Every structure is written in C-alpha cells, then in structure tokens.
Amino acid sequence: MTAAVPSAASAELSPGVPQPATGDATSPATASPLLLVEDLEAGYGPINVLHRLSLTVYPGEIVAIIGANGAGKTTTLLAISGIVPARAGRIVFQGRDLTAEGIPPHEIVRLGLAHAPEGRKIFPRLTVRENLDMGAFTRNDPDGIAADLEKVFTLFPILRQRQQQPGGLLSGGEQQMLAIARALMARPKLLLLDEPSLGLAPQIVVHIFQVIRELNRQGVSVLLVEQNARMALKNAHRGYVLETGRITLSGTGQQLLHDPRVRAAYLGE
Amino acid sequence: MEGWLAPTELAGGFLQFLILGLVIGSLYALIALGYTMVYGIIELINFAHGDLFMLGAFFALGLAIWPMGVTTAEAPLPALVATVALMLLLTPLFCAIVNVSVDRVVYRPLRNSPKLTVIVSAIGVSFIFMNIGLLWRGATPVKFPDLISDANLLEGTGLRFTWKDLMVVAVTVPTMIALTLFVRYTRLGKAMRATAQNPVAAQLMGINVNRVIAVTFAIGGALAGVASVIYGLYIKAVDYQMGFQNGLYAFTAAVLGGVGNIPGAVLGGLTIGVVGELAKAYLGAKWSEAVIFGILIVVLLFRPTGLLGARTREKV
Ligand SMILES: Nc1ncnc2c1ncn2[C@@H]1O[C@H](COP(=O)(O)OP(=O)(O)OP(=O)(O)O)[C@@H](O)[C@H]1O
Ligand SMILES: [Mg+2]
Numbered sequence: 114m115t116a117a118v119p120s121a122a123s124a125e126l127s128p129g130v131p132q133p134a135t136g137d138a139t140s141p142a143t144a145s146p147l148l149l150v151e152d153l154e155a156g157y158g159p160i161n162v163l164h165r166l167s168l169t170v171y172p173g174e175i176v177a178i179i180g181a182n183g184a185g186k187t188t189t190l191l192a193i194s195g196i197v198p199a200r201a202g203r204i205v206f207q208g209r210d211l212t213a214e215g216i217p218p219h220e221i222v223r224l225g226l227a228h229a230p231e232g233r234k235i236f237p238r239l240t241v242r243e244n245l246d247m248g249a250f251t252r253n254d255p256d257g258i259a260a261d262l263e264k265v266f267t268l269f270p271i272l273r274q275r276q277q278q279p280g281g282l283l284s285g286g287e288q289q290m291l292a293i294a295r296a297l298m299a300r301p302k303l304l305l306l307d308e309p310s311l312g313l314a315p316q317i318v319v320h321i322f323q324v325i326r327e328l329n330r331q332g333v334s335v336l337l338v339e340q341n342a343r344m345a346l347k348n349a350h351r352g353y354v355l356e357t358g359r360i361t362l363s364g365t366g367q368q369l370l371h372d373p374r375v376r377a378a379y380l381g382e
Numbered sequence: 383m384e385g386w387l388a389p390t391e392l393a394g395g396f397l398q399f400l401i402l403g404l405v406i407g408s409l410y411a412l413i414a415l416g417y418t419m420v421y422g423i424i425e426l427i428n429f430a431h432g433d434l435f436m437l438g439a440f441f442a443l444g445l446a447i448w449p450m451g452v453t454t455a456e457a458p459l460p461a462l463v464a465t466v467a468l469m470l471l472l473t474p475l476f477c478a479i480v481n482v483s484v485d486r487v488v489y490r491p492l493r494n495s496p497k498l499t500v501i502v503s504a505i506g507v508s509f510i511f512m513n514i515g516l517l518w519r520g521a522t523p524v525k526f527p528d529l530i531s532d533a534n535l536l537e538g539t540g541l542r543f544t545w546k547d548l549m550v551v552a553v554t555v556p557t558m559i560a561l562t563l564f565v566r567y568t569r570l571g572k573a574m575r576a577t578a579q580n581p582v583a584a585q586l587m588g589i590n591v592n593r594v595i596a597v598t599f600a601i602g603g604a605l606a607g608v609a610s611v612i613y614g615l616y617i618k619a620v621d622y623q624m625g626f627q628n629g630l631y632a633f634t635a636a637v638l639g640g641v642g643n644i645p646g647a648v649l650g651g652l653t654i655g656v657v658g659e660l661a662k663a664y665l666g667a668k669w670s671e672a673v674i675f676g677i678l679i680v681v682l683l684f685r686p687t688g689l690l691g692a693r694t695r696e697k698v
Contacts (some may be wrong), residue, residue, distance in 0.1 A: 196582055208635050222588035234583040236576045249567070251588035299588065 132315045145208070147303055147334050148226075152202035155192040158162070162188045165202065170303060173175075175325065175335040177345035177366065179379055180355035186338040187231045190305045191353070194228045195221045207302070223251045227301035231308055231338075233292040237281025241349045244280045248298030256372065257300065265294035268324050282357055286317040297333075304328065306337040310344060322348050342379035346370045354379070367372055397412050398541055399663045400656060405653020408554040412609035413632030414639070414647035415561065416481075416602030422642035423577040423598045425497065426489065429504040432629015433511035434603060438477040438610030439526070439620040442469045446527040455531050462529055466615070470553065474607035481603025482596050490592065508625075515622035523621035526614040531549045542647060546616050553612055557605065558648055564601075574598060578642065588646070631658075631674070638678050640691020649689055653677075 117132045148170040156162040169316055170176045171377050191197040193204055195211060196216035206226055216224070227248075236244050245265065249258045266273040269290040275283060275308040280291060289309060296304055305327070310318040327345045329335055339345035346352050346366040354362035356376060362369065369375050415437055420428045445468055455462065485505055492500045531545040565571040577584040577594045585591055613628070614620050635654045641645025654674055661673035681689060 142417040194586060217590075219588045219590045221539045222586065230583065230586060234580050236579045236583065238418060238579055239572065239575060243575075244573055246569075246572060247584070247587045247589070250573065295587070311652075 143171045149202050154201040155197050155200040162358050170336050175349045177349035177352040179342040180339045184355045185358040226303035227296035227299040228305040229296040230291040233288045235280040242276040248295035286313045303334045310341045399659045403656030403659035407652035410632045411648045411651025412605050414635040414651045415635040416606045418647040419598050419602045428693045430507035432625035433508050435606040435610045436625030438473050438607040439614045441476045442611045444475045445469050445549040473611050474604035477603040477607030481599040485599040496644045523619045526618050526620050528618050533594045593698035638686030643690045
C-alpha cells in the first residue's frame, strides 16, 4: 500500500502482478500491460479534469477506480475510449499509442476495447436484439457473433425473453445488463464498465459482479468505475482511488479494502 | 399547380381530389424524408434542402435536352424510357453528391458548434443554391419537357388518373418502401438509427458517425433528386424559386408527421397533399395554405412531437 501524497501519486506497491481474488491463479507475471495510461490530462472547455493521471491494467486483471462524485472517473474512461480527447500524456492499448496515432473512438473499439458507459446509453428505440447487433458492429464473423449472442443470453437470460422489445422499455437493471451484454458483443479484450451497479437492487448488483468475474475467468480484462467501493474492491485484483482528477492511492483490492483512509472516506466506517 | 385540371368537370368529386392529393402528397413526402432524416441524425433543419431539390430539377432538365434531345411525349418510346431512366438515375446521384459535399465542407466543421450557427449556415447554403439556380437558368420559369402522356387510365369511370399520376406513384411508393427496408433491416440502416438515438454510444459501438451522417445526406439528397425529376415531369415547368415553396410544404409535412420520424414524413406529406387539394377544391385555392398551416398548428397543440413523433424525446 502506497501512502499517497498527490505529488508522488504514481508510485505503486504491487505493480503489475494480478493477485486473482478468484484463486485460479494463472498470473501473467511477465506480461506487459494491456492498457497503460501515463500522465493523462483531459477535461472540458477551459477546465482540466484529470491531472497527470497514470494507471495500468494487465492482461487478466479486474481493476477498479473508486472516487467521489465529480472526481473524474467517467472522464478517465471516456478519454481511454477517445470520446474526450487527451490533452497531454499517453494512452497505450496493446502496444498501440492511441493518443500519438490519433485513433478515433470507432477504431479503438476495433482494437478490442469495449465500453459500457455511465447511464447505460442503450439505444431506446432499437430492440434489445438490435442493440446487441450494434455491439457487434465491428465484426463480420456471423458464426462468432451467433455464439457470443448465445453466450450473453446465457449470462443474462432475461435479455433472451426481451429480444424484440425496444431497449427503452427495459427496467433499469435490465438496461444495465443490456449495456454490458452489448459491450461484450464486440468480443473485447478489455471491458470498461462505468458504474455497473448504479441504481440496482442488491441481488442484481451481486449478479452483475458474478458475471464480471465469470467474464474475467474467460479471459476478459476489466477496468471498472464504481461508487459502490466495497463491492468493487472485493471483486477487483487491484484498485485506484481517484480524488479531484489525481490518483491518490493504489493497491490490491484487499489492501484498499483494509486501508483506514479508504474505510473512512469510501466505505462509511 | 392549378389550371391543368378543371375539377368541376369531373364527376368523381371527393374521390378525385383524394387521388390528386395523394399524388401531390407523395411528392412532398419524398422531399420531407430528406428533412426528417438529416434532422433525426444531427438535429439540423436543413434549409438548403428545398433548393437542392430545385438544382436537381435543373440538372434533370439538362439531361432531357442534352443526350438525346427528347422533349415531347411523341418521341419514340425507347428514347422516352431511356431519357426518364437516365434522369431517375443521374439526378439522385447528382443531388447526393452535392448534399454530401455540403455536409463535408460546411456542416461537418461545425459539428460541435452551437445549433444556431449550423442553422444560419444552412440558410446561407440555401441562398447560395438559389443564386446558382438563378445563374444557371435565369429568373423566368423554364418549360420542362412534357415526356409523359396525359391520357386518362380510368377513362369511363368519371375519375381521372393519368400516366403522369401513375408515374408519380410508381416511383415514390417503391422508393419509400426501399428506404424503410433499408433503415429497418440493413447494418448501415441500423447504424443510422443508433447514431440518431445516441451518437456517443454509437461511436462506442465502433460506428463511424461522420460516415453515417454522410450516408444520411446522400440518401436525403438522392430522394430530393428523385422528387425533382418527378416534379419536373409532372408540373412541366421549373424555376429557381421552386425550392422555397415546395421545401416549405415538405418541411411542414416533416414537422406534422414528427420530425426525425421516417413513416411520419410520409404520413405528413400525404396529409398535406390531400388536405391542400381538398381545401383548394372546396374552399378555393387561396384557402389551401391557411388550412394546411391551421391543421399543423392544431396537431402541434395536441401532439407537440407531431403525428408519429416519439412522445418524449429521450435524452438518454
Ligand atoms: N460534458 C461536460 N462538460 C463540462 N464539464 C464536465 C462534463 N462532464 C463532466 N464534467 C465535469 O468534470 C468533472 C468530472 O466529471 P466526471 O463525470 O468524470 O466525474 P465522475 O467521477 O464520473 O463522477 P460521478 O461519480 O458523479 O459519476 C466534474 O467536475 C464535472 O462537472
Ligand atoms: Mg461518472
């Protein structure tokens, strides 16, 4: 656990070695990062929201970012997806420097990075099935798409029943499932999830996190933003604490769960 | 649009005006689709759309005269068919290219600007088009070749439905059906709807939003091109201001049906066509506009989003 003075924010105690909470430790100790964010600055208009933010996701990891409202969690994910332009620093995904190469958002998806955005943002007047088709927009392997469709229906059986219904008529929890399922249809290597538990009943939150871990077992790396810090840290290999656009703490999920500052500020203890 | 028919001579009465209204209305519907599709995807009221329609008519006029010099319905049938086919092929292509170019050069650089900026630019493009039209064919109306027979297909029934009327229906109906199928079932059509509903999410799906917008302008332009050919052949006269009135009617049709809504544009176009013709017949020509806009106001009072518009515009 690193004590974090904002100026020394990039120090990390356990860099890069995922310690799977799941136990089936096939830890890729030698792996290079799947995602590397270095000294990222991004914001809106004249205001910078992120200040020299650095983080990494190694292959096979679930990484959580926790932080208060307005800390910049959503902005971080949007910058990684290319929706909010990076003003400085670099974002390297699978060895490709997205910032230097100026890769537009729709190309980033093709590299294997899918994003289930904050507030779900499903297409309200497309059917559930059409929403899922859009998730597979970058692909043209019909057999693979059909197999993945079957897979997401197995993960979220309710979506199979609701296939022909407009996405906008689903309940909040169902929409969240659809948003995750839709992102999965891109068959991503890295899945960005922005507040997957927001506004959901506790059993559904548990279900969503079960699915996240199941996906992770199947080889999908996850970078996840959460208000529900306890749930996120319990399920993540590593976590970062984001405060007003700066990483102030980082460590394994367990370390952060037991850190007194995290307990006081984010776990309500 | 008056004068080529003397309704009082006809026995069909109401039914006759209905037929005429549907024919005129399907023309408005074609133009309205271009407004509605562009609005649906970038929330731009494309004021230049009517003038694009006018440029299309001028282009089609050139096609009639230039390649084979076919200018009357008495020309040999193969020449007539070839001329009309050429118009229906090349004019939509011309309008599509012009519309996509305008998007690329004018609207795309303004994608993140305030809406008012874009709308004012569209008004500017409208004036530019109109002036191009003025330079191209002058200020006085130009005769459009009368290539399609006025022979009545319903001779003896008391109703009048000419080859010209049939031409309008035979072109507009399949065009609208094709468009509906395209938007509903193709990959690109779904991407268009997704982009219209949430452009950011569409990008996150890997959709190239600028390309989808360009395709939308291409389709909208092509539909205006089809409409312009039909208009020329039907009305037999074109002038540089024809885009204004017809554009206004078509835009009204789009709003009436629910702007952004494709079936809405068709319904709105047909409604305005029929209402306009009925008002003309029973109240006199000077009343038709008052009735059309009166109905528009009443509909919007009770259904602010138009006849088929989504009740609430979700901003998800
Ligand atoms: N589109 C925008 N335009 C201007 N400022 C924005 C925009 N989106 C976010 N901000 C500002 O950027 C800062 C960070 O916002 P962000 O959405 O990244 O926070 P967050 O950590 O995701 O918060 P929450 O937990 O509430 O979702 C906030 O101060 C917010 O007001
Ligand atoms: Mg957020």
